[in-house]
Amino acid sequence: MARFTPPTPRSRRLGRELRKLREAKSWTMDEAGKHIGCSTSRISRIESGEIKPRTGDVIELLMAYDVPLEGEPGKSLLALTRELRQSGWWQRLDALTGRYATFIAYEAEAVELRNFEPTLVPGLLQTPDYARAVNSVGRETDAEAIEQRVQARLTRQEVLTRKPSPLRLHAIVSEATLLFEVGGQDVLRSQLDHIVKLAGRPNITVQVLRFAAGATLADRGGFAILSFERDEPPLGYVETPAGELFLESPREIDRLAAVFDHLKTLAMSPAESVKFIRERASGT
Structure with missing residues (x-):
């Protein structure tokens, strides 16, 4: 069985x-x-969501629990099971790491993303040229693999325009993000203009953390917090030089949320930030 x-x-x-x-x-x-002829550990992994059960497994469980398959909740649970067995577009790309692909799966289901980036423009806001420059740094020179990662990043951005409920994005970026000439001055200028344009959408908020803000609680790097519908717990995501980390405990999420609120207070307002980015774009 496939494991998440x-x-x-x-x-x-x-x-x-x-x-x-x-x-x-x-x-x-x-x-x-x-009752259904499987191990306790298998039941535990199904109930924790660690594995995608086969439709037959769920049918057997529902029958054992005396739940009609044609009524509710049986019908909805079987439909959900079939959805889990369907592959997402990100699972067909060889150039993506397993954890990054998992993050994309979460992002596709999220209703809100809070993201702080200290040096680079958040992936959901990147232009094709900027994304290409980012994915070419420190990577293998295989042009096909690089392009695959670029296209994956651009496809991810569709969550910002999905209907009927686009992802709500609140991005805080360091002033350094607006200065690093990723891809050169022309690429950076185009990227900054793109951010200004996207910031005009009702579901996208962008704030700039100026150098003048001094030391912050996020001096060690960027992070993301994904929130979901219903009573699904949020998820934290941190990229490190050693790889990506997922944070799930309430204490860890509360800590990240507190840091994000701290940065939000120190950063310029959304209106001031857009003005600042526009001025920076005209001066590059």
Whole structure:
């Protein structure tokens, strides 16, 4: 069975509903496993969302729990199971790391993304030329792999215009982001103009953290916080030189949220930020 790293919102939702049905029968995971002929650990991984169960597995569980397949919640849970078995576009790209692909899967389901970047423009706001320059740094020189990553970044940006509910993006960028000539002056100028244009959309907020703000709680690097619908817990995401990290515990998320609020207070207002970016673009 395919495993998630970490569980996705949909896989957790399915697992949570199946757990409720099991508990309604007053069964332990061991008892549920015996009824459908599988191990306790498998039931545990299904309920935690760590694996994508086969449709047949869910049918067996629903029948064991005396849940009609044609009524609710059986019908909806089977539909959710089938959705989990469908591959996302990001899973067909060889150039993406497993954790980055998982982040994209989360991003596709998120309703809000809070993102702080200390040196580079956030991926959802990047132009093709800027993204190409970023993905060419420190990477193999395989042009096809680079282009695949660039196209993946541009496809990700579709969440900002999806209907009926586009992703709400609140991006805070350091002033350094507006100065680093990624790809050269012309690429940077075009990138800054692009940010100004996107900041005019109602679901996109951009703030600039000036050098004058001094030391902050985020001096060690950038991060992202993804929020979801219903009662799905948020997810933290941090990129490090050693790889990407997912943060799931409430304490970790609360810490990231506090840091983001701290940065939001120190940064220029959205209106002042757009004006500053526009001025910087005209001066590059």
